[in-house]
Amino acid sequence: MTTPMVKAEGVHKSFGAAHILKGIDLEVAPREVFCLIGPSGSGKSTFLRCINHLEKINAGRLSVDGELVGYRQKGDRLYELKDSEVALQRRDIGMVFQRFNLFPHMTALENVMEAPIQVKGEAKAVARARAEKLLDRVGLGDKAKNYPSQLSGGQQQRVAIARALAMEPKLMLFDEPTSALDPELVGDVLDVMRGLAEDGMTMIVVTHEMGFAREVGDALVFMDDGVVVESGHPREVLTNPQHDRTKSFLSKVL
Amino acid sequence: MTDKFDKTPAASPAGQVSVSKAATTAPENIKAIPVRHVGRWISGAVVIGLLVALGYAFSQGNIQWQAVGDKLFDENVVAGAGRTLLISVLAMVLGVILGVVLAVMRLSKNPVTSWVAWLYIWFFRGTPVYVQLLLWFNLALIFPVLNIPFIYKDEMTDVMTPFMCALLGLALNEAAYMAEICRAGIQSVDEGQTEASHALGMTQAKTMRRVVLPQALRVIIPPTGNEFINMLKTSSLVYAVTYNELLRSTSQIGSTSYAVMEMLFVASIWYIVMTSVFSVGQYYLERRYARGSLRSLPLTPWQRVKVNLAAFSNRPSGGVSA
Numbered sequence: 001m002t003t004p005m006v007k008a009e010g011v012h013k014s015f016g017a018a019h020i021l022k023g024i025d026l027e028v029a030p031r032e033v034f035c036l037i038g039p040s041g042s043g044k045s046t047f048l049r050c051i052n053h054l055e056k057i058n059a060g061r062l063s064v065d066g067e068l069v070g071y072r073q074k075g076d077r078l079y080e081l082k083d084s085e086v087a088l089q090r091r092d093i094g095m096v097f098q099r100f101n102l103f104p105h106m107t108a109l110e111n112v113m114e115a116p117i118q119v120k121g122e123a124k125a126v127a128r129a130r131a132e133k134l135l136d137r138v139g140l141g142d143k144a145k146n147y148p149s150q151l152s153g154g155q156q157q158r159v160a161i162a163r164a165l166a167m168e169p170k171l172m173l174f175d176e177p178t179s180a181l182d183p184e185l186v187g188d189v190l191d192v193m194r195g196l197a198e199d200g201m202t203m204i205v206v207t208h209e210m211g212f213a214r215e216v217g218d219a220l221v222f223m224d225d226g227v228v229v230e231s232g233h234p235r236e237v238l239t240n241p242q243h244d245r246t247k248s249f250l251s252k253v254l
Numbered sequence: 255m256t257d258k259f260d261k262t263p264a265a266s267p268a269g270q271v272s273v274s275k276a277a278t279t280a281p282e283n284i285k286a287i288p289v290r291h292v293g294r295w296i297s298g299a300v301v302i303g304l305l306v307a308l309g310y311a312f313s314q315g316n317i318q319w320q321a322v323g324d325k326l327f328d329e330n331v332v333a334g335a336g337r338t339l340l341i342s343v344l345a346m347v348l349g350v351i352l353g354v355v356l357a358v359m360r361l362s363k364n365p366v367t368s369w370v371a372w373l374y375i376w377f378f379r380g381t382p383v384y385v386q387l388l389l390w391f392n393l394a395l396i397f398p399v400l401n402i403p404f405i406y407k408d409e410m411t412d413v414m415t416p417f418m419c420a421l422l423g424l425a426l427n428e429a430a431y432m433a434e435i436c437r438a439g440i441q442s443v444d445e446g447q448t449e450a451s452h453a454l455g456m457t458q459a460k461t462m463r464r465v466v467l468p469q470a471l472r473v474i475i476p477p478t479g480n481e482f483i484n485m486l487k488t489s490s491l492v493y494a495v496t497y498n499e500l501l502r503s504t505s506q507i508g509s510t511s512y513a514v515m516e517m518l519f520v521a522s523i524w525y526i527v528m529t530s531v532f533s534v535g536q537y538y539l540e541r542r543y544a545r546g547s548l549r550s551l552p553l554t555p556w557q558r559v560k561v562n563l564a565a566f567s568n569r570p571s572g573g574v575s576a
Contacts, residue, residue, distance in 0.1 A: 119456055
């Protein structure tokens with residue numbers, strides 16, 4: 001049996017008194033497209049942010065590719081990782097945000113080149129060649145010299161995907177990548193994600209796009225109030241939900 | 255088609271005529287008698303009267319205007335103005351560098367660095383810069399010898415030249431204010447930027463240097479220009495540590511030639527020229543950095559003069575667009 005790409009065991013997270021994640025158990029297999037759905041405030045984005053240690057978990061175990069996130073285990077003791085060691089772990093995990101978060105003071109090309117040069121110490125020419133190829137791949141080869149403010153939301157999000165891919169990650173996290181987009185721009189972004197899935201990228205996607213989940217997803221989890229309510233193959237869960245909460249959520253969004 | 259309608263309106267159906275007219279002719283501007291601003295004329299007259307009276311008073315005063323003109327470009331005065339500029343620029347550069355460092359320390363997660371920065375800012379903002387200058391100047395009273403073991407040893411009076419006192423006093427004080435300006439700038443950068451940078455595997459330090467600081471500059475630069483203009487004037491306080499800047503060099507001439515007020519006028523003229531020149535620069539700097547954050551740019555001074563004149567005379571003014 002292969003190591004799961006992501007493995008969560010009893011993951012808890014609270015912000016002060018607010019208990020957001022109340023024991024999440026799940027496994028994501030390599031090359032799997034794993035969709036997380038659920039009402040807002042259910043904790044799905046928080047869980048995603050725990051996977052690359054943007055949020056620290058309070059209890060449980062969370063590992064990526066067999067390696068604990070944010071900690072090192074020696075014997076039965078856990079040691080917190082240093083800032084630089086956390087940064088090292090994050091190299092292999094790409095993330096795409098709802099609000100794009102492109103660097104506004106850099107062009108599209110510079111956005112994509114930044115991390116390989118700064119983090120991996122890659123040569124400029126190498127980084128540039130890859131960045132150009134990635135921008136072509138997301139259909140924005142002609143926008144390389146544009147600043148984020150000169151691009152539409154959909155274009156910005158595609159640049160953001162290219163930026164994450166530039167680090168050649170083994171896992172991609174998508175945090176509601178199309179929620180901030182005008183409806184007519186959603187398609188382009190989903191097409192890029194579909195292409196990634198076909199190439200065998202392991203992806204965890206927090207989304208409200210049920211169509212995408214049904215077509216592209218290999219697994220789907222419905223979360224509510226900090227727990228996994230129901231999981232299974234997207235087509236089964238979406239067409240034949242077992243739990244009342246899943247049923248009522250799906251009846252509202254479908 | 256429209257041409258034809260305009261020439262023969264009667265031949266066309268009424269609805270179509272009005273459509274084509276609206277499309278081709280601009281609407282007629284409203285012609286109305288403007289409101290009379292009597293108050294503006296009266297207040298204007300009063301102000302001019304007061305200015306004339308003030309001018310007359312000065313012309314009758316015991317002032318040797320000749321001396322002002324003669325000494326304005328006196329060798330020592332020009333050299334003093336140069337030193338004022340020099341000490342202001344150097345103190346500002348040092349202040350900015352130290353200020354950025356302090357701001358980053360202040361925002362650090364490390365409680366020790368954060369607390370050290372807080373202490374520094376607390377002290378240097380909490381005491382007058384004049385007192386700080388005197389403290390540096392008199393440092394030899396408590397430490398006659400500056401002794402940094404194995405590195406440096408010298409008489410304090412040799413180290414603390416007037417120039418050093420002036421530079422340290424102004425720069426260290428400025429750093430505390432710049433630190434607060436930089437802190438505001440850094441905090442104005444969206445948190446998503448830091449998250450995106452971290453998610454790409456960049457460390458805290460790289461994130462600060464490559465992502466946060468470049469964006470914070472937008473917010474930091476305009477008030478920094480302001481601080482520099484203030485620094486030009488504050489530098490007159492280094493008179494106290496016997497650094498021969500503009501005020502001191504003019505006063506020396508004043509005390510030997512008994513033209514005390516005249517030389518203060520000379521100093522004032524130099525200060526106002528310097529601050530004016532940099533204020534113009536500051537103005538355009540602010541305009542530049544306001545781009546993108548304001549819907550319409552503020553008017554340039556010349557545009558404002560035109561608008562004000564129009565408002566005074568009440569002639570309908572054309573819209574000025576930046």
